[in-house]
Amino acid sequence: MFFLIGLIVGSFLNVIIYRLPRGESVVRPRSHCPACEHPLSLIDLIPVLSYLFRRGRCAYCSEPISLRYPLVELLTAILFGSIYMCFGWTVHTLAGLIFTSLLVIVTFTDIEAGIIPDFITYPALVAGLILSWFTIGFQDSFVGALILGGVFLIVALISRGGMGGGDIKLGAVIGAFVGIPGILLVFVISSLLGGIWALALLISRKVGRKSAIKFGPFLALAAWMVWMYEEEIVSLYLLFHSG
Ligand SMILES: [Zn+2]
Incomplete structure (x- = not known):
């Protein structure tokens, strides 16, 4: 059932991903083909x-539809x-569905338009802080938001x-959802993933030394992994270091 709900929510997220960076309303007009309207x-x-x-392809004008939709x-x-x-049926699941939706949106607006919209990050920050009362605790959430947002602000300065304002706000949102100590893992994993990607691009000569890479998708991926599998990641790490 949650798989089916995800399909329907995903189709709404597609509308948001397409319209927000273009400054269009998310509720009106009805969905239309981007090519022939x-x-x-x-x-x-x-x-x-x-x-x-x-x-x-579009049924009306046969223009190809972006693979991003399915x-x-x-x-x-x-x-x-x-x-x-x-x-299961817990507040944790509710928090997870909201967190996942926002991560999916910012991943694809960042890839397609280079934007992480405030329209998503500001309400998500509030939602993360409120939900933390029932999940990880408000203090962990608040401090997590402050530290991860703060660290990215310093990196940007x-x-x-090299790092945009959208990444800083996304950092604060992620901090609010995963809290401390999870933010440390998010920082390490996202830097690793982003670093590997940057290296691969450099070697394949797709980018120059000075060009900035989009960090949002790596941040989102790391955040989801940590939110979902924090305990497993920590025990895996301890396993490797206990000899
Ligand atoms: Zn069309």
């Missing part, structure tokens, strides 16, 4: 299946399903534009 029918709105059924729907469905399997 033809309003979508109910069949076009069925997650994943409509994409397969139409063979990845990808986001399927991803959200899998993440929602795994959260419920881990945490030192690197002079």
